[in-house]
Amino acid sequence: MYEPIRAKSVHSTVDGPNPDFPHRSREEELDIQLAGHLAALLAVTDELRATQASADLDTAAERLAEQVGRLRGGRAPVRAATSGRRDSGAAALHRRAHALAGRALVVAASRADTAAAILAAERMDAHTAALEPRELASR
Numbered sequence: 001m002y003e004p005i006r007a008k009s010v011h012s013t014v015d016g017p018n019p020d021f022p023h024r025s026r027e028e029e030l031d032i033q034l035a036g037h038l039a040a041l042l043a044v045t046d047e048l049r050a051t052q053a054s055a056d057l058d059t060a061a062e063r064l065a066e067q068v069g070r071l072r073g074g075r076a077p078v079r080a081a082t083s084g085r086r087d088s089g090a091a092a093l094h095r096r097a098h099a100l101a102g103r104a105l106v107v108a109a110s111r112a113d114t115a116a117a118i119l120a121a122e123r124m125d126a127h128t129a130a131l132e133p134r135e136l137a138s139r
Contacts, residue, residue, distance in 0.1 A: 027111060030107055030110060030111040031071050031111070032071075033107045034071055034104060034107045034108055034111060034113065034116055035068050035071035035072050037100055037103045037104035037107060038064055038067050038068045038071070038104050038116065038119075038120075039064075039068050039077050039078075040100050041064055041097060041100040041101055041104060041120075041123060042061060042064040042065060042068060042077055042079070044093055044096050044097040044100060045057055045060055045061045045064060045097060045123075046061060046079060047093055048090065048093050048094070048097065049061060051089070051090050051093070052090060056126060060122075060123060060126065063119055064077075064119065064123075065077055065079070067115065067116050067119060071116075090130075091131060094127045094130045094131050095127075095131065097123065097127045098123075098124055098127040098128060098131070101120045101121075101123040101124040101127065102120070102124055104116065104119075104120040104123075105117055105120035105121055105124065108120055
């Protein structure tokens, strides 16, 4: 009923790993994911800093940049140049930042990176607190 397989499988490596193909460990993949989430959170934080001046956002941006640099082997993250102030979308930015911080927290917890997990949890709390007065006022 079934014909036997006559060709070598393309899914398994009989010879072992190919030295020409770069392989990453699970930890390296998690580092890349975490750095990406924190870099995205940093970009949203910079957008928020353009809309509202805050010492908390300035400190958070510096801490995020430090963590991204650490995860990327000392390379500083690319920062968006923010010019002028924009008055719209602060609540949407806070919601986006909260979601990004949540993703970063999940990855940081799975790779057991305490510093990044604490920073992500603090940012989630800060963005939740920034949203609460707006959401209470809109009810």
